[in-house]
Amino acid sequence: MAEYFNKIAHRYDDWYRTKTGRYVDRTEKWLVFSMLRSRGGRALDLGCGTGNYTLELKERGFDVIGLDASEGMLEVARSKGLECVKGDAYSLPFPDESFDLVLSVTMFEFIHEPEEVVREIHRVLRPGGEVIIGTMNGRSSWFLFKRLKSLFVETAYRYARFYTPGELEKLLRNAGFAEVESAGVIFFPSFWPFLGLAESLDRKCFRRCKSIAAFVAARGRKA
Numbered sequence: 590m591a592e593y594f595n596k597i598a599h600r601y602d603d604w605y606r607t608k609t610g611r612y613v614d615r616t617e618k619w620l621v622f623s624m625l626r627s628r629g630g631r632a633l634d635l636g637c638g639t640g641n642y643t644l645e646l647k648e649r650g651f652d653v654i655g656l657d658a659s660e661g662m663l664e665v666a667r668s669k670g671l672e673c674v675k676g677d678a679y680s681l682p683f684p685d686e687s688f689d690l691v692l693s694v695t696m697f698e699f700i701h702e703p704e705e706v707v708r709e710i711h712r713v714l715r716p717g718g719e720v721i722i723g724t725m726n727g728r729s730s731w732f733l734f735k736r737l738k739s740l741f742v743e744t745a746y747r748y749a750r751f752y753t754p755g756e757l758e759k760l761l762r763n764a765g766f767a768e769v770e771s772a773g774v775i776f777f778p779s780f781w782p783f784l785g786l787a788e789s790l791d792r793k794c795f796r797r798c799k800s801i802a803a804f805v806a807a808r809g810r811k812a
Contacts, residue, residue, distance in 0.1 A: 595661030630689030636696025640666030727751035766809030773802025
């Protein structure tokens with residue numbers, strides 16, 4: 590997968606400047622940071638890609654480092670003045686209890702053994718530290734559209750494994766996390782033209798309609 594992301598790094602970053610990309614980005618960030626309890630400390634952006642969330646965490650006052658397996662993605666992230674390292678999510682290059690927060694957005698879709706990665710996250714978190722994992726939801730209409738498109742055009746979705754909110758919660762609980770919760774946003778396909786209506790529904794339905802949301806996130810705390 591790293592080779593694929595090396596090829597698309599600049600195109601991936603450009604997507605965030607499209608109309609749909611801006612909507613998705615601000616909506617997903619609204620969800621993630623509304624779930625976050627921490628307001629500072631040492632943070633790891635796991636699967637940081639081009640540094641989208643790494644930069645957001647830095648701007649919010651976190652002492653943050655990004656980690657990714659794709660050198661192409663990391664080159665873009667470092668061009669933004671971010672501290673990032675190349676590494677393996679299955680064997681994080683950090684000592685035990687190094688972070689107050691581990692955030693991982695749209696990385697778990699591309700790993701084969703998520704239980705191992707969650708155990709590594711638990712290891713590097715300090716007691717009381719938080720984890721938030723965000724992924725695409727395999728039961729959403731957005732997912733179905735993207736899966737169909739990937740049959741004809743090569744996209745990252747061709748290689749992805751998606752999760753439901755319940756599956757994310759189970760991953761965290763099985764690794765020993767407490768206070769586990771989940772939520773979701775984005776309820777219409779990417780071609781939906783009425784973004785104002787979409788955002789209104791996102792803010793109202795992010796908990797009770799999470800099972801059909803395109804983007805889902807789960808949070809837990811290390812006891």
